[in-house]
Amino acid sequence: MGYGCVMKHFWEEKALSEMSADEWDRLCDGCARCCVLKEQDEDTGEVTYTNIACRYLELKSCCCTCYESRNKLVPECINLSPEETKHFAWLPSTCAYRLLHEGQSLPEWHPLISGSKNSTRDAGMSIRNRVISETDAFGT
Numbered sequence: 001m002g003y004g005c006v007m008k009h010f011w012e013e014k015a016l017s018e019m020s021a022d023e024w025d026r027l028c029d030g031c032a033r034c035c036v037l038k039e040q041d042e043d044t045g046e047v048t049y050t051n052i053a054c055r056y057l058e059l060k061s062c063c064c065t066c067y068e069s070r071n072k073l074v075p076e077c078i079n080l081s082p083e084e085t086k087h088f089a090w091l092p093s094t095c096a097y098r099l100l101h102e103g104q105s106l107p108e109w110h111p112l113i114s115g116s117k118n119s120t121r122d123a124g125m126s127i128r129n130r131v132i133s134e135t136d137a138f139g140t
């Protein structure tokens with residue numbers, strides 16, 4: 001009887017700061033929950049997610065329509081990076097970057113584990129069909 005060899009995935013053996021750009025990008029599950037407008041209670045600091053999405057989010061695909069120029073068009077749009085972990089508190093509790101930063105595992109529905117790019121949506125974790133666009137909400 002031999003010993004089994006347990007291969008670790010890159011997100012299990014590397015810190016966020018050690019990942020390549022490709023690995024970093026692959027962590028995103030495509031939920032687009034970070035593209036929803038949020039409110040913060042001035043007194044408690046508690047963050048609440050609204051049902052209104054950024055005007056530049058394409059609601060069916062949950063993709064940003066201005067990715068390259070997003071910081072110019074939407075100054076509040078945050079570039080996630082391992083150096084700016086203070087921003088992770090704003091992310092949903094299901095976000096892979098936040099989970100790994102907090103020492104937690106990726107959920108079973110994450111595309112890196114399921115092997116399906118649709119598994120985020122199938123698990124009901126995407127904002128698809130759950131939000132309206134800022135453009136419709138405010139008419140601008």
Ligand code: SF4
Pocket residue numbers: 027028029030031032033034035080091092094095096097
């Ligand atoms: S919340 Fe996290 S996992 Fe979801 S789209 Fe935003 S960065 Fe990606």
Ligand code: SF4
Pocket residue numbers: 034035036054055056057058063064065066067070074077078
């Ligand atoms: S600019 Fe793009 S990435 Fe930024 S919040 Fe809007 S849709 Fe999301």
